[in-house]
Amino acid sequence: xxxxxxxxxIPARQFNMGDLKVRQPLPSLHLDYLDPFILLxxxxxxxxxxxxxxxxxxGPHPHRGFSPVTFVFKGGTHHRDSxxxxxKVSEGGTQWMHAGMGIVHSExxxxxxxxxxxxxxxxxxxxxKDQPF
Numbered sequence: 835x836x837x838x839x840x841x842x843x844i845p846a847r848q849f850n851m852g853d854l855k856v857r858q859p860l861p862s863l864h865l866d867y868l869d870p871f872i873l874l875x876x877x878x879x880x881x882x883x884x885x886x887x888x889x890x891x892x893g894p895h896p897h898r899g900f901s902p903v904t905f906v907f908k909g910g911t912h913h914r915d916s917x918x919x920x921x922k923v924s925e926g927g928t929q930w931m932h933a934g935m936g937i938v939h940s941e942x943x944x945x946x947x948x949x950x951x952x953x954x955x956x957x958x959x960x961x962x963k964d965q966p967f
Contacts, residue, residue: 846876852892854879872900873954878908880947891942897933899962902954904929910944917966932957934964 846859860874
């Protein structure tokens with residue numbers, strides 16, 4: 835067995851992204867760049883019953899040159915994008931989106947409680963201008 839020790843504990847900073855409280859351990863000023871991992875978000879929230887789910891979550895926003903992978907632990911998300919894709923990802927599911935040359939998408943909750951982890955991966959230079967999917 836290979837014994838390893840913990841060298842550093844880096845807390846995830848918390849910030850608001852729309853009506854979501856997001857914990858973001860990557861990127862961090864306390865950690866060197868971990869290419870290809872460029873962004874890591876953890877969201878666990880209960881949405882306000884007074885606001886329709888179709889208006890909650892994260893509205894349309896752009897991505898380019900990287901690929902976010904979303905892991906759904908509770909609830910689910912409704913993905914819509916500028917390439918007319920519409921997908922629902924439920925608890926236990928995973929979604930991989932290749933942003934390529936650019937895409938605009940939204941992520942709305944399917945239920946009032948949602949927990950997701952989203953890891954954004956840097957695309958190789960040769961794939962940054964690929965068609966999104």
